[in-house]
Amino acid sequence: MTNQAVLVLEDGRVFTGKPFGKTGTTLGELVFATGMTGYQETLTDPSYAGQIVVQTAPHIGNTGVNSRDEESSKIWVAGYVVRDSSRMVSNFRAESSLPEELNKYSIVGISGIDTRALTRHLRTAGSMRAGIFSGEAAQASIDELLATVKGAAQMKGLSLSDQVTTDAPYTAAHQGEYVGRVAIIDLGIKASTIEHMAARGLEVTVFPAKTDAKTLLESHPDAVFFSNGPGDPEASDGQVAVLREILGHKIPFFGICFGNQLLGRALGFETYKLTFGHRGINQPVLDRKTGKVEVTAHNHGFAVRVPGGENGETVESPAGFGKVRVSHVSLNDNCVEGLECFDIPAFSVQYHPEAAAGPHDSNYLFDRLVEVIKANQNLKGSN
């Protein structure tokens, strides 16, 4: 039966569907994402590297694919699971269809399965390894397929930054009045993040993940930024060491997602793996500074633990960077969603203020970055 595809989970659950995209085999960590729009942004988000993404929204592909909405130069997901793939494309901006795009990047997917049952399973059993097998690959026995799945790498302890980062540094010009220069460590950066910074007068230089502190400092940045990205933050000791050095120089720092986790580690906190993570564009986050709630875009399977700071109390950085507090918190599960330092100019958020896909409620954080940069420039100027 070559028109069949199977999704095999490491705990033995099997879902049968139809091949979608390229036929063949793919392995990865199976996670679900609840956004109702923005499949193209999801697919091209490097943070999804190594993951097989389940879309809970039933109809996927209706608006096709266009070059403007790409978040990076390729599709990063390891595999794609949908209920109904659209037979056609209807949008004035569409340039190609989703199946064409999946084939172009050799992404193995599966459609026609009970994605809700699957999501409910992942919600209780937690994210786990899985494989999609279609065409010839689906001919093997379930036992063999299961063995293949169990042979795949675990997300826990996995470093993926090298796979998604840029090969060589590059620079994006600022727009409008020049404000400053930001050095970015690319751990899986999205195009929208760079756009947001550039639009605010920031000249951006993007460095490969393994760049050392010396190289960063020699670029004379007004701020350093650690991007979002895939993998386990515990497997990124190198970047943590670099960040500690930057923080020691009191250079303004901003981090998003993986960058937030690395700031947490640099400050001396631990990170841990969530049962099934946060992946959606409807997540309520409380900004403790303003008391306001933002509806935000999330994509994280790990989080930072700040003992004693759960309710917004100020705590001491175990690594000696002074006072820190949890500035943003998830209202769904009280997960740490942002960190703010009082003695060094550093802050970060676990979610995605660039929000592509997702609501634009937290775009203001890029303004906050500009404020921090300006404040630091004034400080330096007055010294």
Place this chain on the structure above:
Amino acid sequence: MPKRQDIKSVLVIGSGPIVIGQACEFDYSGTQACRVLREEGIRVILVNSNPATIMTDPDFADATYVEPITPEVIETIIAKERPDALLPTLGGQTALNAAMALHERGILEKYNVELIGAKVDAIKKGEDRQIFKQLVLDAGADVAKSVICGTLDEALAAVIELKYPVMVQPSFTMGGLGSGFAYDEEELRRIVGSGLQASPVTQVLLSESILGWKEYELELMRDKNDNCVVVCSIENVDPVGVHTGDSITVAPALTLTDREYQNLRDISIDIIRAVGVDTGGCNIQFAVNPVDGRVVVIEMNPRVSRSSALASKATGFPIAKIAAKLAVGYTLDEIPNDITKVTPASFEPSLDYIVVKVPRFAFEKFPAANPTLTTTMKSVGEAMAIGRNYTQALQKALRSLEKKGSSFHWGELPASKAELLEAIKTPTDGRIVQVQQALRAGATAQEVFDSTKIDPWFIDQMLLINEVADATAAAEHLSVEVIKEAKEHGFSDAQIAQLRGISEAEVRGIRHASNLRPVFKTVDTCAGEFPALTPYHYSTYEQETEVVPSDRKKVVILGSGPNRIGQGVEFDYSCVHASFALSDAGFETIMINCNPETVSTDYDTSDRLYFEPLTLEDVLEVIHAEQQSGELVGVLVQLGGQTALGLANGLKAAGIPILGTTPEAIDLAEDRKLFSRILEDGNLLAPANGTAVNLPEAEQIAGRIGYPVLVRPSFVLGGRGMEIIYDQDSMADYFERTAEYGLIGPGYPLLVDRFLDDAIEIDIDALYDGETLYVGGVMEHIEAAGIHSGDSSCTLPPVTMSQAQINRVKDQTLAIAKGVGVRGLLNVQFALANDVLYVLEANPRASRTVPFVSKALGITLAKAASLVMVGKTIKELIAEGHLPEKDGTYVPFDAPISVKEAVLPFKRFATKDGRFVDSLLSPEMRSTGEVMGIDVSFPAAFAKSQAAAGSALPTSGSVFISVADRDKPHVVLPVRRLQQLGYKILATAGTAAMLHRHGIEVSVVKKYSDESVDGPNIVELITAGEVDVVVNTPSTGTAIKDGYEIRAATTAADKAIFTTIAQLSAAIGSFETVIAGPFSVKSLQEHAIDRKAALAK
């Protein structure tokens, strides 16, 4: 910061009678609001003139005023109750307009009442088109080019730049009343003319045409901390040009990229901030040009609306409930999500299913009306369905309409491809099926798009449905795989049966034999991310079901489906009451319904809610799922109107226990022959009658029993095709006119009854347990027999009947209840002529008047009925305090009088040449809603009912009289009294001569058809606003045409009109009441205390 401590009492204004554009969704929102406020310990004062609502149940407020929603009456209530705040955002446009009127008259300031939910400034910004337009532009968004016009000349000047077609929208009207597209100057003059009249500020907005653009709507909420969330996005399948209430809509939006969707979201949030809706909800409508994505904002409503009810049901996010909490000071993050219980309301629901809403129309009731869909809303109800994909949700929604031909079908093609492509250019009721047929006939997606501008994605989905149909028909044999594929795309067993040329039962047999059944998923607001603790389910064909087993005793309650004329909120009231009563009695209640506007489909109402079509197949599957655990005591079919009743036989045949009156007994009452036997056995009289299948037979019967006769086709709802025929010519005319509808034929004969002229019509609602008959109430109609009971006004208790006559009504009802074998509710209609009682009709089910009776007499009939159906006796119910000891036949001397008045939708329907349809009442029901007036005397109660129905009696002015010859003798006395009260009398020559001879001073007015003399005719006078009251009874000959013109003009001018002498006579005392001064008010709770005291005497 939680709840405000300074608000101890809140006045909530309801939306009044059900009208097109403002239906029972406001009962749903109002009920939620009242519940929430009371839970917060706030004293709730409610005013709503609509007795059929659940919110006006005395249990939902501390003081319930069933009084007219007028500034005068509300001021009296405010003066008496002194509320701290007024919440006007949950009662539709009616409540918002009332609140604005109170503000403008300085009443809110005078009594220091704070407006909560929306401030005056925000209401003005949202509703005043000019201010709104500027505000949208300031927010960086775009609007269609437009010009505000206060006169026709301004409109003619504006159109030079805007060009035809041009859109016309009057300011401050609801449901798009008076709006439309003008394609040329003639149409512009007409639409602007009526639009200026419809607008309370005499203003219309002319805008550039955005016809054919994609239309979207976003539902938002904002709290006092400026937290904003988008609850739901809705996409219209019908592009711009069709009112969103008349469009097929889908949630979530399916043809937007994230970038485009977030742009709409950003604009929406900017607008809600700029308008300043600081605590509550609003909706914003957008048009998007499919060619280049240009977005224009169409409008916003700074209040809870019809679409917010839809959005609440579609997402599980209860907008009205949360709006009420925000209004008293909570913020979104302080309110828990009802469904998950652990996450807060400050999020945006994510859907892992598709919701489709389809409108239900009633054009068959108004044959003269133009059925083209425009920007004026014309639908009377809607059905919603949920599926795991669009095809499934769409097909489920279409079959939820319960209307012949509303589902896709694969019989003979109705027309050629070319004809169908031409037909679908005009949006009408059922266009979606025409589109499907056009595709079947070979039209390409592009051709359909060119004709309709429906987004190609939706057209492709219809192609897909046709492809699945073809595969189902062509399959060698009907295998499980074939059925499963069809089921995944929403095909019913009946549709598969049609495709295979076998019976529905055979398909079901094959399906069940292979255990192919639907699974039930949960609406959980979060796409499965968190566990849902509220069992709100829908069916689909997939892998996993989520119905949680329970070992309780279960009762399934069948709702009444989409609202339609003849079956509306009254039935939902009964279903909801049954659910409450049975839940209190320890049963697990399971509600099945598909109407998103109702309280019954609130997930809070029953223990379990299944949002499903009310077809035999869908209901059987829910029952099967529930039978997997616990004990099913039975199914309640008596309360959901004809919809639920119609399923009784099928359910019984499938071995499902039916509670209460058996299906056989139900048939007994419906079958004319069997029913006659019951009447004979009980020595009861019916008017002389016969049945005919053609004109000669009908003429023969009429000749035998004598004209006038009442004719009525078999098997119709709401008196469809029912008329009074006065002579042989009219009989021939009737057959000619109705021929095209195929209402009469062998097997479905025309029932011809002797019409009892000058008879009083009586309605009785009673409860029977096999032993005791308990009367809920006896209602006397104010109009003489011959007008559908749903359209007539009535009084409870009766005002002209003696106690002996009332007792006779009870005795005869008992004989019928026994004969039929009723267990539960029974409604009987009688006519009383010359002290002889005739039985007209008996219905062994909840009637439209059950809620009215309950409000008027404080007897909770529906609750008691549901308990009788699960085995309680009436004696026990009395002993336990569920029913008062004395039933509704006992009328204490000083009991208050309640009058029910119907509200008619004539203004919604224009004929093809753009004029209002005739407003004449007949045996065919046409009203959409009702109001109640309650007071110590009949005249005061009647006057209140008129004021509540929107045709308040004037305290002075001129009354025009033009009556048929048969009515002339009866008109003298009432007219004389009107003259004594100071009203000026006008009449046409014939009537004037007669009145003059009786010594009444009368001015002669030129007839409409009289062109022999100069000067304005009566229609021109009415149009000019120079007539305040019109009395016109239908006549024969040339007067028919005159009568039509008069009534149409009166409807257009919003003046009181009497079309029967009985109505006029009843109203005379009421004219005296309105002259005497403002109404006094009393809450239902106060009336209950008075009633108790009166009964104790």
